[in-house]
Every structure is written in C-alpha cells, then in structure tokens.
Amino acid sequence: MATSSPTSSPPPESAQALVEFARHSDQSSEGIIPYKDWPEGVKGHFLVRIPPEGMVTVD
Template sequence: MTTWITICDTCKRDDWDAGTHERTHGEDMAELVEKHAAGLDVKTRRVSCLMGCAHGCNVTIQAQGKLSYTLGRFTPDDESAAAIVGYAELHRESDNGQVPYRQWPAGVKGHFVTRHPPLPDTDSGAGG
C-alpha cells in the first residue's frame, strides 16, 4: 500500500515577505521533503493550498484504507522534512495508519492538526 506525502506548496509562514523571500515556504518544504523521500517507498506530491494557512507549512500523510493525518506548523528545514518522511515510512509499514506515539520521530510531535478515518470501501451502508 502506497503512503503519500502531500505538501502544500503555497504555504507562507507568518514571517514570509515578498521583499525577502523568492518563493513560498511551501515550495521550500516540498523540495526538502522530496529530497528526503527520494529512493524510499513513499511518494510525494505537491498541491496548491491545503487550507491550513494558520498552520503553515502543511502536509498530509495518506494511504488507501488507512487513517490520514494533516500536520502543520513546520519550519521548512532538513530536520522537519526528515521527520515528516520518517513518519510517512512508519505510516506505510502500519496496518491501519496508526503509529504508536513512542515510534514517532521527535520532529513531528506537536505538529498534528487533524486525523481522518479511512473512506469506506463501498457506498453500501454509508448512510444518508
């Protein structure tokens, strides 16, 4: 089962300024996450806006049939990118997407924003 890291490439932290930054913090983070994920068994993709502006830099960790997570409030640096990719690898290895807290890389602790249950496999019994 493929675990995806979706990176918001339009995120701007509070200190972003057009006069001092050539690109968004999200673009910087995406480049770093892609670098750390290269050659590993997780995939990355960029999207423009995860609508978590108050929590930039934002990423999601997702896989079919597993719990999904949104994480934010990262500084776009190597340490954060490595922690995100490390968590994604643990997510990929888990049966349901839930990774025991004791296994979390230190760099993701305190960065979880939301958790979403997996979508149902079929439309039957979905209600409403």
C-alpha cells in the same frame, strides 16, 4: 526543531521527520503509528478536530 517564517523554507530536519513518519505509516497494517514511535520532529505539530459525541456514526 527550528521554526520557519512564511518566507523561508523549512529546515531539512522537518522534511526528514515527515518522511520517517510516512515510513512508519506505510509499515503499519492500518496506518496507525503509536505516539512513542513518532519522530521527535513530528511530535507537537499536529492539530486535530474531534467532532462532538454523536456526530460520527460507525457502521
């Protein structure tokens, strides 16, 4: 997948990968998409923040 600079538009393949990812999410009952089903253009492009243990409570 091509990279873009701040002054250029992302390539159409990037948009297509996001649309495909959203489609998978919409088709999922909980919005969870197994990694194996992620489009190639999406893999490796997410950052997550995981809170330390004990900082999240579950009802």
